Every structure is written in C-alpha cells, then in structure tokens.
Amino acid sequence: MVGGQDGITSFAVQDNELWLRHLIWLILQVSTTGFVFFQSVHQNRLWIPTLLLLLAGTIKYSERTIALYLASSDSFGTSVLKEPNPGPNYERLMRKYSHYEASNVPVYFEFFIDQKSRCNVIEGKLYEFELMQYAHHYANMYKGLIVNLMFSSLEHGESRNFFSRRDADDTLKILEIELNLFYDLLHTKVVVANSKLGKLVRCISFGLVVAALSLFHKEDKHGLKSFDVKLTYTLFFGVLSLDMVTHLLWMFSDWTVASCFNSTICVLKILEILLHLKRFRWMKADHRGEAIASTPIIFKRWSQTLPQFNFIEFCCQESGSESEFRTMITKILEYMHIKDFIEQKKIDIIQMCNVTVKPLTQNLWQFIFEELLEKSRAADDLEEAKRIISARGEWVLENCDFIECSELMSYVKDVAYDESLLLWHIATELCYSNTDEQSHSRHYCDARNFSKCLSNYMIYLLYQQPSLMSEVSGIAKQRFRDTLAEVQRFFSQRQREPDKLGTDYQRILEVDTSLKPAHVKGNLSKSALFDASKLAKELKKLGPQKWEVMSKVWVELLSYAASRSRGNAHVQQLSKGGELLTFVWLLMAQFGLRDSWVETRIHTRLIVNI
CATH class of the missing domain: 1.20.1300 (3 helical TM bundles of succinate and fumarate reductases)
Structure with missing residues (x-):
C-alpha cells in the first residue's frame, strides 16, 4: 500500500x-x-x-x-450540479403585483441578465498563463458535459463570445488543457x-x-x-x-498550476518555464510549409494524431482467389459451426492491422475551426442550433452558394448516417485516385487532402471505436461485411478478364449506374459500393470545386457524430490518448452548438409606473 x-x-x-x-x-x-x-x-x-x-x-x-x-x-x-436555486420569491412578487393591480397602478415584470457575471475577454494572442487561466475557468464551467448536464444560454453565450474572438491555435491549446483537466478529475487524486x-x-x-x-x-x-x-x-x-x-508531478499538474496564479514572483517564474515546455507546438513538415503537431512526447497532453482506415485498400488486400488449403480449412470450420466466429475475428484483426496514424496538421484544424465558427454565428437561438447540429451534410449543400448541389442531397438526407459515411468515404477515394487532381490550385489541393484525411478518420471511428459512435452506427457492421463481399466479388471477376484496363478504382467507375442498385438487386444486401460509385460520378461533374463541397460535408459529418455521442464516451478516450472527435465535441459545446441548453433570465424585478 x-x-x-x-x-x-x-x-x-x-x-x-x-x-x-x-x-x-x-x-x-x-x-x-x-x-x-x-x-x-x-x-x-x-x-x-x-x-x-x-x-x-x-x-x-x-x-x-x-x-x-x-x-x-x-x-x-x-x-457538478449547481446550488439549489428556488428563483425569485413568487409568492411575494405576486402579492405585490396583485396589490398594485387592484389599485389600478400600472405594473409589469422585467427580466434582465447581470452582465457582471461574464468573464472578461482579452483581445489578441494569449500567453501561456492566460491560456491556462481561461482553460481552468471553462473546464470548471463545462465539466458537467461529462455527465451530459444541461447549460444555460448565458453560459453558452459567454463561451461563444470568448472563443469566437480567438484564433484556431489558441482555441486548440485551451481545449487541450481543458481535456487534460477533465482527465485529472477522473483518473487522478x-x-x-x-x-x-x-x-x-x-x-x-x-x-x-x-x-x-x-x-x-x-x-x-x-x-x-x-x-x-x-x-x-x-x-x-x-x-x-x-x-x-x-x-513533483502533482505540484506541476495543470490543476495545481491554475491555482497558483497569485503566488510569489519566484513561483510564477518556475510555472512560466513549465508552461512554456508543455505548450502545444507545430513543426513545418514539407517544402509547402504545411505544419504538423510536434509536441515532444514527454510534454504531450494528447496523441495529436488522426488514425486512418481506408476501406477500399482493405478490400483490395482481402480480394483474390482462395487457395485449395484455405478452401479446405473453410469447409472444416463450417462443419464445426465456428466459421462465422473465426471470420469475424479475422476481419477485426486485419482491420486493426490496416490502421495507420497521421499527425494533425495546422491547416486541417484551422479549416475545422472556421467551419464550426461559421455555424456558431448562424445559431442565433435554440431551434436554429438544433437544426444546424442535426445536419449531416444538408446544411452545407443548402448554403453552398458557389455551385448547384441539389443532386447530392439524397446521399445525406435519404440514407442512414453510417451508410452516408460509407458512401462518401468510397466516393472520396474514387475521386482522390484521379492523379490529375494534383495539378489544381493550393486551395483545392488542401480541400482534397482534408477530404481524404477526414474520410479515413471517420471510417476508422465507425469501425474501430464503437463506443464513440454507438449512437449513430446503426447497422454499420452488416453494411461493412456486405460491401466487403461485393468488392471482393467485383475484383475477383475482373481479375479473370485481362482485357479490362485501368486501375481498380477506375474499374468501379466504369460500371453503368444509370439505374439505382436497389432497383436491380433488391434490398436484401446492404452493400453501398455502386451507390458510392454513382455519388462519385455526380461529384466529378462539379470539377475541382467538388473538393470544397466534400471537405465541408466531411466536417459536418464529423460534427454530427461529435454532437450525438455521449460525454462519458468521450472522456473514456482521454486515458487512451484522446481523439480529434472529442476536441470537436468540446468546441461545439463552447460555441453553443448543442441541443440541450435552456434560455436563461437571470433576474426578475417588478416595475411600477407611478
């Protein structure tokens, strides 16, 4: 002990x-x-x-x-519950109200918010001490998210006012500290x-x-x-x-540092050095000047990576004719009635082996932050906030003023969320395989890379992080297996036809999809392969602008999953290195993009006109 x-x-x-x-x-x-x-x-x-x-x-x-x-x-x-608050004395106010009204004296109630309760906002770039102070303040305010507590419009208004004035880098640093404070609350003394x-x-x-x-x-x-x-x-x-x-670890933890801002100059100097060492850092990664997260591992507060899983590449590795030995083993397993169990475990292991890791880039975080900030500014009231966070791509397509996207609406509104993810993932991969796309401007190249990265990340979450996606996963496992079986059958057939030219991805696009797959095959199979091929063809009609549309749709699909998952599922990831989805979840809450907050009237007073 x-x-x-x-x-x-x-x-x-x-x-x-x-x-x-x-x-x-x-x-x-x-x-x-x-x-x-x-x-x-x-x-x-x-x-x-x-x-x-x-x-x-x-x-x-x-x-x-x-x-x-x-x-x-x-x-x-x-x-985390607030102190019991019975509110203004209803009985006393109504007694006064009845008295004045009976005397024919004009009287009415006025509701107002005490502006002094708001947190002072510092403009411009924040220093490490200021980042820690704000992170500590908002961590205390929003720790109720862990147990899905409701918040007032006043609290959301304060946090939205603060974070809308910050740049993406400062916001990421504050969120990182907040989540680390949540981790300390749940896993330390x-x-x-x-x-x-x-x-x-x-x-x-x-x-x-x-x-x-x-x-x-x-x-x-x-x-x-x-x-x-x-x-x-x-x-x-x-x-x-x-x-x-x-x-020593306890003395230099974020909670302890946050409680020592009124200490002596000597202590503050030591804390300043510590915070400087623990700061979030970017590093230029290539000749284009793209910056990636590169905080030394000893000072990292989270993994700073995006795991990637590519469904089509996984299918290509699994496709091919079976050997005689494998066929014999399969028959033995079928006879023993354990084939399904073995096959499922095999698929799970191969999926894990096909997961790669990509560092978070500064441009990608900037893009996600700006998209959520735009949605926050549009969410003026609770109903509008609910409409925005319940969108799975349609809000982007409806407000896309630079191109007509009505043909794409059915791929986000008329399908289940897990099916929509798989459709857009396969379509993104089919479009990404076109090497001519690399010749476009920097803007479209960035959007293309964002789409690819978020597409692989969301599919990883769907199939490898079921606890995070349980609220929106639907029949994802069955759809995965049906689509995998169709891709394997397609590639095995095509391999027996040597006259067919082109890459595997182009072969999929060569299939005639003028009729919906469900009209030809029926609805017994949940495969999304050729529906995704049809979507890819619609996207190709948009030219290079398709990447701007796709990247925005992927951010909306990401934010939808973040808003639907429970707080307990997010904090479970903190002990495993953390996920970008959790940062989006916390940022959306502090932007006021939640469907569970209430309008607040802080004070009530009786106005008598004499």
Missing part, C-alpha cells in the same frame, strides 16, 4: 465505479495486517516503524478510494490532493515514512540478516523516491 501507484487512480472510467470494492479491500487489508501486527507486537522490536508504515499505507489507500468515489458517475454527477485536508494528509503520510526510516536506521541491527537490512533500506528509499516524484 505504501509504495503502490499514487498518481493515477484508474486507467478507465469504468474503474471508478469499483470504489466500493476498493473500500472493502481496504478494510480487509487493514484488519488482516492489524491482526498480524497485534499478534507479533510483543516480539517485534521494530514495531514502531512498522506501525508508522501501516498508517502511511492506510492513508494512501484511503486517498485512492476516496478519489475513485468522487470520480464515480453518481458522485461526480452530484458534484487531484480533487483529494488539492483540498486543504488532502495537502495536510499527504504531508503526514510522507512524514510517517521518513520517521519510520529514521527509527529503523537508529535501531540496533544485531541479529538481523545483512540481506534483509539492505532490502529494507532499498524499499524505504524506493517508497520515498516514488513519493517525491508523485509530489
């Missing part, structure tokens, strides 16, 4: 729900150890150091159990350690270990084995070293 893990209390959100088990285990351990200690105290000349270590270990384990309890869903959900009692208890625990070491050192070692003495010293210094490292 003394030398165990001290900084991290849980590795997953689900671990916090086991606080009661840890409490029972603590009681059992203390009881058992206490019984053994009591039985041996009469012949143990080191009973005082032993008792001190027992107390120190009990304190540490108790801290962890309390931290787990405070981070559990029930306790945390209760802690920060709530316990930052309390006055927690600081006192932590010092007592460290002092007990030091006192035990001192008493052991002064004790006569006669009769003790040399190896046992050396081992005991090693364990003592190991425990003290772990304690010192834990203290």
Whole structure:
C-alpha cells in the first residue's frame, strides 16, 4: 500500500465505479495486517516503524478510494450540479403585483441578465498563463458535459463570445488543457490532493515514512540478516523516491498550476518555464510549409494524431482467389459451426492491422475551426442550433452558394448516417485516385487532402471505436461485411478478364449506374459500393470545386457524430490518448452548438409606473 501507484487512480472510467470494492479491500487489508501486527507486537522490536508504515499505507489507500468515489458517475454527477436555486420569491412578487393591480397602478415584470457575471475577454494572442487561466475557468464551467448536464444560454453565450474572438491555435491549446483537466478529475487524486485536508494528509503520510526510516536506521541491527537490512533500506528509499516524484508531478499538474496564479514572483517564474515546455507546438513538415503537431512526447497532453482506415485498400488486400488449403480449412470450420466466429475475428484483426496514424496538421484544424465558427454565428437561438447540429451534410449543400448541389442531397438526407459515411468515404477515394487532381490550385489541393484525411478518420471511428459512435452506427457492421463481399466479388471477376484496363478504382467507375442498385438487386444486401460509385460520378461533374463541397460535408459529418455521442464516451478516450472527435465535441459545446441548453433570465424585478 505504501509504495503502490499514487498518481493515477484508474486507467478507465469504468474503474471508478469499483470504489466500493476498493473500500472493502481496504478494510480487509487493514484488519488482516492489524491482526498480524497485534499478534507479533510483543516480539517485534521494530514495531514502531512498522506501525508508522501501516498508517502511511492506510492513508494512501484511503486517498485512492476516496478519489475513485468522487470520480464515480453518481458522485461526480452530484458534484457538478449547481446550488439549489428556488428563483425569485413568487409568492411575494405576486402579492405585490396583485396589490398594485387592484389599485389600478400600472405594473409589469422585467427580466434582465447581470452582465457582471461574464468573464472578461482579452483581445489578441494569449500567453501561456492566460491560456491556462481561461482553460481552468471553462473546464470548471463545462465539466458537467461529462455527465451530459444541461447549460444555460448565458453560459453558452459567454463561451461563444470568448472563443469566437480567438484564433484556431489558441482555441486548440485551451481545449487541450481543458481535456487534460477533465482527465485529472477522473483518473487522478487531484480533487483529494488539492483540498486543504488532502495537502495536510499527504504531508503526514510522507512524514510517517521518513520517521519510520529514521527509527529503523537508529535501531540496533544485531541479529538481523545483512540481506534483509539492505532490502529494507532499498524499499524505504524506493517508497520515498516514488513519493517525491508523485509530489513533483502533482505540484506541476495543470490543476495545481491554475491555482497558483497569485503566488510569489519566484513561483510564477518556475510555472512560466513549465508552461512554456508543455505548450502545444507545430513543426513545418514539407517544402509547402504545411505544419504538423510536434509536441515532444514527454510534454504531450494528447496523441495529436488522426488514425486512418481506408476501406477500399482493405478490400483490395482481402480480394483474390482462395487457395485449395484455405478452401479446405473453410469447409472444416463450417462443419464445426465456428466459421462465422473465426471470420469475424479475422476481419477485426486485419482491420486493426490496416490502421495507420497521421499527425494533425495546422491547416486541417484551422479549416475545422472556421467551419464550426461559421455555424456558431448562424445559431442565433435554440431551434436554429438544433437544426444546424442535426445536419449531416444538408446544411452545407443548402448554403453552398458557389455551385448547384441539389443532386447530392439524397446521399445525406435519404440514407442512414453510417451508410452516408460509407458512401462518401468510397466516393472520396474514387475521386482522390484521379492523379490529375494534383495539378489544381493550393486551395483545392488542401480541400482534397482534408477530404481524404477526414474520410479515413471517420471510417476508422465507425469501425474501430464503437463506443464513440454507438449512437449513430446503426447497422454499420452488416453494411461493412456486405460491401466487403461485393468488392471482393467485383475484383475477383475482373481479375479473370485481362482485357479490362485501368486501375481498380477506375474499374468501379466504369460500371453503368444509370439505374439505382436497389432497383436491380433488391434490398436484401446492404452493400453501398455502386451507390458510392454513382455519388462519385455526380461529384466529378462539379470539377475541382467538388473538393470544397466534400471537405465541408466531411466536417459536418464529423460534427454530427461529435454532437450525438455521449460525454462519458468521450472522456473514456482521454486515458487512451484522446481523439480529434472529442476536441470537436468540446468546441461545439463552447460555441453553443448543442441541443440541450435552456434560455436563461437571470433576474426578475417588478416595475411600477407611478
């Protein structure tokens, strides 16, 4: 108990729900150890150091159990609730109102918002200290997102007013710190350690270990084995070293730094150096000057990457004729009635092996930020906000004033979300395979790369992160398998026809899709291959402008998934490195793009016209 893990209390959100088990285990351990200690105290000349270590270990384990309890869903959900507010005294106001009205005195109620409650907004670029202060403020305001708490229009108005005045880089840095603060709340002892009692208890625990070491050192070692003495010293210094490292990590954590802004100049200088080391950094990656996230791994607050999964490339690797040995194995598995299980596990493993990682680029984040900012400015009220966040591409297509996109509307409105993702993913890949597209201007090349990156990222989320996409995934697994089977059949047939020329992607586009696949095949199969081919042909009619349309549609598909997934699913990813989708989820909330906020009237007063 003394030398165990001290900084991290849980590795997953689900671990916090086991606080009661840890409490029972603590009681059992203390009881058992206490019984053994009591039985041996009469012949143990080191009973005082032993008792001190027992107390120190009990304190540490108790801290962890309390931290787990405070981070559990029930306790945390209760802690983020605001103080009970009965509102203005209705009975007294109505009594006055009735009195004046009976006296024929003009009277009415006025509602107003106290502007002093708003956070002061600093214009321009923010320094590291200011970024930390704002992140701490908004983390405290929005930590209720973790338990899907509703927020007032006042809170959304304040945060939207602030973030709409920030640039994309500062916003990303603030969101990064906010999510790290959320992580600390759920997976560390920060709530316990930052309390006055927690600081006192932590010092007592460290002092007990030091006192035990001192008493052991002064004790006569006669009769003790040399190896046992050396081992005991090693364990003592190991425990003290772990304690010192834990203290340092705790002292320089984001929560502690945020609470030390009123400290002495010397402390502020040290914190300034620390924040400078932990700052988010971009690095120029190529001759075009494209910047990618490159914070040193020791100072990273999240992974800063976008996992990529390409469905068509995966299908190409899986296609091809089966060998005689594989056919024989398949028949054996079918006879044993485990073929489906083996095939599914095989597909899952191959999917994981086909996931690649791409660093987040500054241009991509800037593009996502500007698209969400534009939507935020259009969301003037709750109804408009609901309409915008419920759009899965139609808002972009309806407001696309530079080109006619009505033919594309059915591919976002008339299909399920998971089908729409697969359709646009395959269509994006078919369009991207055209090498002539690379000769377009920088603007269209950027939009082309954005579309490709977000397309592969969303398909990765759909098939590899089911907890994040469970609210919108539908029958994604079945659609994946049906489309995979059709692609494999298509390529295996084409391989037996050597007169066919062109790449695999071009072969798909060569198929006549003048009739909808459902009209020819029926609706038993959920395959989206040739519907996607039809979409790709419609997109090609738009010329290079299709990339601007596609990139905007992909951001809308991304934001739709972010708004539909639950807060608990997002915070589960924080212990695994974090996802870009979680940043979009938090940014949308702070832009006011949520379907669960209420209009707020802060104060009510009775106006009497005399």
